[in-house]
Amino acid sequence: MDIKIITVCGYFGQSLPTDSSIDTEKLAKYLELKKHTISTIDIQDLQSEEIDTQAYYIVGSHQNPDIKKYIDDTLNIVFYGKNEKLLIPNKYNILAHENKGVQALLAKKIGTEYFPHQEYFIRPVGISKTVVAKKTDGAGSSGVELVNNNEALIQVLKKFSRYDLNLNYLMFALKTLIKKHLLKNKYSESFNTYHKKYTRYCLQEFYSGLTCDYKVLAFGSTLYVLQRDVRSGSFKASGSGKFTYPNAESELLDFCDTLRKKIETPYVSLDIVKLKDGSFKCIEFQCVHFGPYTQMNAKKKYVKSEHGVWQTKENNLSLEEVYAQALDEYLTKSAEQK
Numbered sequence: 001m002d003i004k005i006i007t008v009c010g011y012f013g014q015s016l017p018t019d020s021s022i023d024t025e026k027l028a029k030y031l032e033l034k035k036h037t038i039s040t041i042d043i044q045d046l047q048s049e050e051i052d053t054q055a056y057y058i059v060g061s062h063q064n065p066d067i068k069k070y071i072d073d074t075l076n077i078v079f080y081g082k083n084e085k086l087l088i089p090n091k092y093n094i095l096a097h098e099n100k101g102v103q104a105l106l107a108k109k110i111g112t113e114y115f116p117h118q119e120y121f122i123r124p125v126g127i128s129k130t131v132v133a134k135k136t137d138g139a140g141s142s143g144v145e146l147v148n149n150n151e152a153l154i155q156v157l158k159k160f161s162r163y164d165l166n167l168n169y170l171m172f173a174l175k176t177l178i179k180k181h182l183l184k185n186k187y188s189e190s191f192n193t194y195h196k197k198y199t200r201y202c203l204q205e206f207y208s209g210l211t212c213d214y215k216v217l218a219f220g221s222t223l224y225v226l227q228r229d230v231r232s233g234s235f236k237a238s239g240s241g242k243f244t245y246p247n248a249e250s251e252l253l254d255f256c257d258t259l260r261k262k263i264e265t266p267y268v269s270l271d272i273v274k275l276k277d278g279s280f281k282c283i284e285f286q287c288v289h290f291g292p293y294t295q296m297n298a299k300k301k302y303v304k305s306e307h308g309v310w311q312t313k314e315n316n317l318s319l320e321e322v323y324a325q326a327l328d329e330y331l332t333k334s335a336e337q338k
């Protein structure tokens with residue numbers, strides 16, 4: 001198959017550290033070994049080229065918000081209409097990168113049984129029980145807090161909004177204060193409501209009493225599992241640094257394998273929790289630009305055999321190799337289903 005790798009100034013997606021890209025030359029080499037034809041195109045050049053409807057376009061993402069916006073804008077329009085299916089991962093999953101709000105909306109489309117109940121908001125809503133409030137673009141657990149009443153939500157939203165303060169907004173807030181108290185005839189409540197800062201957030205059903213979560217990287221039917229224990233005095237596991245590589249149970253692996261297929265992606269990073277009744281839920285997912293730490297450091301990988309049995313094997317793959325393997329597996333299966 002013809003595969004085009006979309007890059008941003010040579011950057012495809014995350015290796016370690018975050019600002020170093022997966023090696024696209026190595027990725028291309030491994031894909032060529034699987035009999036694909038590879039070329040690379042910069043995102044800025046996409047708009048001037050005719051889209052090749054015989055090719056697949058693979059894309060990563062970026063954490064710089066201006067670049068991310070450029071990626072979303074460009075891909076949404078360039079892969080318009082039926083060309084949408086040429087883009088891997090699909091544009092909904094790219095939009096969901098660094099955006100827990102989009103993930104909350106997508107969860108309802110993918111299947112509510114895999115996720116906690118969750119919704120995406122722009123204004124404060126009434127709170128009647130303990131829920132998890134998440135800032136849409138929070139990472140490293142800084143934008144994740146428990147709230148149990150209306151006032152607590154207001155306070156958390158104020159805290160989240162402080163993460164985004166910039167000079168333009170400070171100027172607006174200062175002018176509003178002056179109008180409100182000194183130039184009262186210039187103050188308009190409606191003007192303020194329209195222009196003031198809003199903080200996008202989502203509310204998620206809270207699972208109490210968890211001692212850990214699982215970071216599962218699924219590259220096709222090859223999975224890597226990291227257990228992250230919660231920090232002392234907190235419900236949060238991400239960023240705790242308390243990492244181990246467990247002997248993952250097959251129910252967890254089956255859940256992740258099924259969910260990856262439901263998300264319709266060759267690869268995905270899943271944050272999974274196990275509930276008291278033994279069931280699993282996905283509290284966060286990323287299909288592009290996810291942290292590769294688990295894949296790069298795990299001694300073992302879990303591979304699903306043709307008979308559906310999970311086998312534990314030595315992790316003998318580089319990051320580029322496992323990406324290539326997952327893409328090949330996904331494209332081959334898609335071609336078979338056509």
Ligand SMILES: Nc1ncnc2c1ncn2[C@@H]1O[C@H](COP(=O)(O)OP(=O)(O)O)[C@@H](O)[C@H]1O
Pocket residue numbers: 116132134138139140141142143144204205206207208210212213230235236237238271283284
């Ligand atoms: N719905 C939930 N119920 C219980 N704990 C949660 C829930 N959502 C998140 N957590 C905990 O908070 C941590 C951070 O949440 P997450 O949504 O993964 O954000 P991030 O990884 O961006 O910090 C998770 O690792 C998990 O331990």
Ligand SMILES: [Mg+2]
Pocket residue numbers: 238271284
């Ligand atoms: Mg997380």
